[in-house]
Amino acid sequence: MDLGKGKGKGAIGSRSRLGFVWMALRLTVAAALEAESAIEASLREAFESLQPSLRPPFSLAIPSPDQYALLNRAILHAVLTEPHFAVTHFKHLHALVTDGYASFVHLILNLVLLLFPKLLPxxxxxxxxxxxxxxxxxxxxxxxxxxxxxxxxxxADYTEPNLSLCFQLVTLFFEQFHRLLEDAPHLFSFALYTFLRVLADHSRVTLQQLEPLKRLEIHLCVKILREHFHLCFKIGRDIIRLLQDLIHVPEFKAILQDIVYNPSAFNVVGFKFNDVSQIFSTRTSSRYSLLRISPEMETQLRFLLTNIKLGHQKRHQLWFANKFLNEPDKEFLIVDIVRFICCAHHPPNEIIQSDIVPRWALIGWLLTCCRRNHAMANVKLALFYDWLFFDERVDNLMNIEPALLLMVHSVPKYVEITHALLEFLLHLVDNYDVERKTIIVKGVSSAFQLLVRKGVVPSLDILTSCSALNPGLREGLKRLVSGGTAG
Amino acid sequence: MVSNFGWPRLSVFISCLLHLKLRLLSIVVVSCDNIWFPKSVNIRRNHSLTWEEPVVSRLGQGDVAVVAEGTIGEIMVLLKDIIPAAQNNIDTKFILLEKGKTTVEGQNKICMALVADETAAVHFQFWGDECNAFNSGDIISLTNGIFSYQHGNLLLRAGKRGNLAKVGEFTMVFVETPNMSEIHWIPDPNNSKSYIKEYVISPVSRIFPSPVSDM
Known part of the structure; x- marks a missing residue:
C-alpha cells in the first residue's frame, strides 16, 4: 500500500487531474484526507490497466497465473462499478475461470472483511x-x-443499510434454500444464530417498516428449526439463550415448549432428540460469538486486549464506545461483546501474566455502560452462561475465568459489582431451570472448583470471608461450592 | 500472534535495511503488534503492508523477507526524536488523542490537538479543512511537517508544504509522556541551526490532561 505519502503532493495532484475518472472508480465513501486502502487501490489499478480488454470480443488466449489474478481483480472491480455490464463481466469470468472461482470469491471476502461498512451503496x-x-x-x-x-x-441497528442487508440475506436463503442445504448445511446454523439474535432486537421495537422483514426472519428461523433441527442442535447451549429472549414471539414460544416437553417432535430419520439437557451440555463454538461481532469491532477489541496496558485504556475505551455504543439501544450489543470476550478471545499466557488490560477489566467497564436493568441482566447471563452447565470434559476454563476474576478483583474498590454478580449467580442457580437445578448446581460448583484447582485464584476465601459482602450471599456461595462436591 | 489478528488487516511493523546495490529492501519482522526498534537502527520504516495470507502465516518474529523497493513508505521519524526547526522535514505517523475547540484566526480555522505515538506526545495544530477532517482515535500520517514555535507555543503542523492523511483508526499504542511541546529547548551551542533540550516544563500536556482509568 502506498500511503500516498512521500509523493504525497504529487499523488494527490495526479488524482485531481484525473479527478472525474478517479471519483467514478471509487468503491468506498472517501472522507476528506483519507488515504485509499490497499485493497481498493489494487482492484482499481487492475481495472485501469485492463479496462480495454473487459469488453467483448474477449481474448481467447490462456492467461498466465499473474494475468489471471489481475483479470480477477479487474473483473470484480468492473462488476462493482458498472452495474449495467455486470452480466457481461460475469460471462467473461465464466470463460476464464480455472480455479472454481476461488480467487474471485477470495477477493470478495477481503472486501467484505476490510471495507464493507465503507462501500458506496x-x-x-x-x-x-x-x-x-x-x-x-x-x-x-x-x-x-x-x-x-x-x-x-x-x-440494535434500525438504519436502512442494515435492514436492507438483513433482507437481502434472508431472501438469498429462501431462494437458494436447497442448494445451500446440499452444499453448505453449516451455513443454516449461522443464519439461524444471526437472525434469532437480530429478531430479539427487531421484536423489541415497533416500527411499521420493520414488520415485513421481521415476518421473513421469523419464517426462515422457524423453517430451519422445525425442518432441520439436527443442524441447529449442534449450535449448543447458546441457542436456548437466544430462544429464551424471543419467548414473547408465539412461534418461538411453541418451539421452546416442544424442545423442553416434546423433544421427539424434532426427530427425523437418523437423528433422535431426547432432552434439552443434550443442548445444555454442548458448549457453543466460538465461531458463533464471532458471528455477532463485526470484523472492525473484533480488531479493536483484540487490539485493546493485546497491546494496551491496564490503567492506560481509557482513551481506547472511549473511542470504542463512541464508535460502537453511541446510541441508547446499542447497549444491547454488550451481550454479544461479552460473549465474544469470554468465548472467542483467549489470550496466551504471556499476555495473561503481563500488564495488558485483562478481559475481566474490559467486561467490568462494559457492565458500567449498561443503563437498563434487562440489558444488564442479559449481560450477566452472558457472562455466567457457561458456568451453569460447566463440564470440564467439554468446557473451556477460559470461558468462565473472566467472571470469577471480575468478582475477585472488584472486592477492594468496587464491592458492589462483586455483590451484584454473586447475587445474580445464586439467583440463576435457583431459578434458571428449576427442573434441572441439580445439573446446574453441579455445573457451577465444578466451575468454582476447577478455577481454584487450576490456580486462577488461590482460593475462594476472598469471597467467602469478605466482610463487605452480605452474610447470606457468603453462606449461599459456601453451600453452593460444597453442595457440588456432595452431589 | 499473527493468527490472533486475522489477516490481512494485520499491520506488520518492520524495520528495514536498505540494500542499495540490489535496490531491494530486506525487512526484519520485529514484532507483529507491539512495535519496538533496537537503538542501533536509527531509521524507521514503518508501514502497513498488506500481505496475502500465505505470506503472513509464514512470517514470524525475527524473519527476514525481501520486497521490491517502492512498496514501502518513507523513512518516518518517531515523535521522541523531533527537534524544533524552521524546515518542513518531518515525516511521521501518530494517533489523534484529543481535539480542542476550533477557533478562527483571520480568514482561517485553526484547531489545537494532542497527538502521540509509542514514544512521545506533542501538540498539533490543524489548519483550515483539516480541523473537521479528523476525529480522535484516527491514525494520521504526516509528510513534510514542521515542528516550530507559533505565538510562543511549540507545535507540530503540516504547514503549507506538508500533507496529512488518515491511514487507520484505533490500532496504535501511544504514550502521553514525554510531551515534546512541554520541553524547554535552547539553541545548540555546537550547531546554530539546531536546538537541544534544556528542561522538561511538564511531563504531560498542560492543555489536554490525561484521563484516568478507573479499573
Missing part, C-alpha cells in the same frame, strides 16, 4: 448481487463470504 448492492451469483455457481469459498456478511448485520 451502489457498490454494496453489486457486491451482494455478485455473492448471490457465486452461490448459484457453487463457487469455492462462498460460505466464508456469507459468514462474513452475517457479521456485518448489526444488532
Amino acid at each position: 451502489s457498490v454494496k448492492t453489486q457486491l451482494l448481487w455478485a455473492t448471490h451469483q457465486t452461490v448459484r455457481l457453487s463457487a469455492i469459498g462462498y460460505d466464508a463470504v456469507l459468514f462474513s456478511l452475517f457479521r456485518h448485520i448489526s444488532a
Whole structure:
C-alpha cells in the first residue's frame, strides 16, 4: 500500500487531474484526507490497466497465473462499478475461470472483511448481487463470504443499510434454500444464530417498516428449526439463550415448549432428540460469538486486549464506545461483546501474566455502560452462561475465568459489582431451570472448583470471608461450592 | 500472534535495511503488534503492508523477507526524536488523542490537538479543512511537517508544504509522556541551526490532561 505519502503532493495532484475518472472508480465513501486502502487501490489499478480488454470480443488466449489474478481483480472491480455490464463481466469470468472461482470469491471476502461498512451503496448492492451469483455457481469459498456478511448485520441497528442487508440475506436463503442445504448445511446454523439474535432486537421495537422483514426472519428461523433441527442442535447451549429472549414471539414460544416437553417432535430419520439437557451440555463454538461481532469491532477489541496496558485504556475505551455504543439501544450489543470476550478471545499466557488490560477489566467497564436493568441482566447471563452447565470434559476454563476474576478483583474498590454478580449467580442457580437445578448446581460448583484447582485464584476465601459482602450471599456461595462436591 | 489478528488487516511493523546495490529492501519482522526498534537502527520504516495470507502465516518474529523497493513508505521519524526547526522535514505517523475547540484566526480555522505515538506526545495544530477532517482515535500520517514555535507555543503542523492523511483508526499504542511541546529547548551551542533540550516544563500536556482509568 502506498500511503500516498512521500509523493504525497504529487499523488494527490495526479488524482485531481484525473479527478472525474478517479471519483467514478471509487468503491468506498472517501472522507476528506483519507488515504485509499490497499485493497481498493489494487482492484482499481487492475481495472485501469485492463479496462480495454473487459469488453467483448474477449481474448481467447490462456492467461498466465499473474494475468489471471489481475483479470480477477479487474473483473470484480468492473462488476462493482458498472452495474449495467455486470452480466457481461460475469460471462467473461465464466470463460476464464480455472480455479472454481476461488480467487474471485477470495477477493470478495477481503472486501467484505476490510471495507464493507465503507462501500458506496451502489457498490454494496453489486457486491451482494455478485455473492448471490457465486452461490448459484457453487463457487469455492462462498460460505466464508456469507459468514462474513452475517457479521456485518448489526444488532440494535434500525438504519436502512442494515435492514436492507438483513433482507437481502434472508431472501438469498429462501431462494437458494436447497442448494445451500446440499452444499453448505453449516451455513443454516449461522443464519439461524444471526437472525434469532437480530429478531430479539427487531421484536423489541415497533416500527411499521420493520414488520415485513421481521415476518421473513421469523419464517426462515422457524423453517430451519422445525425442518432441520439436527443442524441447529449442534449450535449448543447458546441457542436456548437466544430462544429464551424471543419467548414473547408465539412461534418461538411453541418451539421452546416442544424442545423442553416434546423433544421427539424434532426427530427425523437418523437423528433422535431426547432432552434439552443434550443442548445444555454442548458448549457453543466460538465461531458463533464471532458471528455477532463485526470484523472492525473484533480488531479493536483484540487490539485493546493485546497491546494496551491496564490503567492506560481509557482513551481506547472511549473511542470504542463512541464508535460502537453511541446510541441508547446499542447497549444491547454488550451481550454479544461479552460473549465474544469470554468465548472467542483467549489470550496466551504471556499476555495473561503481563500488564495488558485483562478481559475481566474490559467486561467490568462494559457492565458500567449498561443503563437498563434487562440489558444488564442479559449481560450477566452472558457472562455466567457457561458456568451453569460447566463440564470440564467439554468446557473451556477460559470461558468462565473472566467472571470469577471480575468478582475477585472488584472486592477492594468496587464491592458492589462483586455483590451484584454473586447475587445474580445464586439467583440463576435457583431459578434458571428449576427442573434441572441439580445439573446446574453441579455445573457451577465444578466451575468454582476447577478455577481454584487450576490456580486462577488461590482460593475462594476472598469471597467467602469478605466482610463487605452480605452474610447470606457468603453462606449461599459456601453451600453452593460444597453442595457440588456432595452431589 | 499473527493468527490472533486475522489477516490481512494485520499491520506488520518492520524495520528495514536498505540494500542499495540490489535496490531491494530486506525487512526484519520485529514484532507483529507491539512495535519496538533496537537503538542501533536509527531509521524507521514503518508501514502497513498488506500481505496475502500465505505470506503472513509464514512470517514470524525475527524473519527476514525481501520486497521490491517502492512498496514501502518513507523513512518516518518517531515523535521522541523531533527537534524544533524552521524546515518542513518531518515525516511521521501518530494517533489523534484529543481535539480542542476550533477557533478562527483571520480568514482561517485553526484547531489545537494532542497527538502521540509509542514514544512521545506533542501538540498539533490543524489548519483550515483539516480541523473537521479528523476525529480522535484516527491514525494520521504526516509528510513534510514542521515542528516550530507559533505565538510562543511549540507545535507540530503540516504547514503549507506538508500533507496529512488518515491511514487507520484505533490500532496504535501511544504514550502521553514525554510531551515534546512541554520541553524547554535552547539553541545548540555546537550547531546554530539546531536546538537541544534544556528542561522538561511538564511531563504531560498542560492543555489536554490525561484521563484516568478507573479499573
